[in-house]
Amino acid sequence: MTDTLARPDSIITVERWNACWGNRDLEGMKAIAADDFIQWHATVRKNLTKDEEFAMLVEALKVMQIEFKDIRLTAMGGDAVLQECLGDIVIEGAGTRTDVPFAMVFHTRGQQITRCDEYMDGMSLPPINFTPTD
Structure with a gap:
């Protein structure tokens, strides 16, 4: 049995986020995301606010499925977690990619996520564009 008291809140928070993502529970993810949450996507090199991120996810999940696997979490200093x-990734009408490497750096405050910097090779994805434009 794992002693949850020995694990930092930052790791527990990211595990909760991942469980919500796995269940496509966007409302659960919104509750974990702080009001000042920022999501940075390497593919578009843009910070998205909480509202922008979740609006994009609603649209993306209409035609896209992403399953994250082989997840490794490493607690870093300053309440950050490397994932x-x-x-x-399956995108309706655009194709499928498997085993696309991702790295995410989550920043937490208490039991909320304040920022997620997501790194992956955008060229490894099927063509898709759900992010807001300037």
Whole structure:
């Protein structure tokens, strides 16, 4: 049995976020995201606010499925967590990619996520564009 008291809140928070993502529970993710949450996407090199991120996710999940697997979490200083994983991505009408490497750096405050910097090779994705434009 794992002693949850020995794990930092930052790791527990990211595990909760991942569980919500796995269940496509956007409302659960919104509750974990702080009001000042920022999502940075390497593919578009843009910070998205909480509202922009979740609006994009609603649209994206209409035609896209992403399953993260082989998730490794590493607690870092300053309540940050490094997540390394692989993603299997299916986009209706655009194709499928498997084992796409992802790295995410989550920043937490208490039991909320304040920022997620997501790194992956955008060229490894099927063509898709759900992010807001300037």
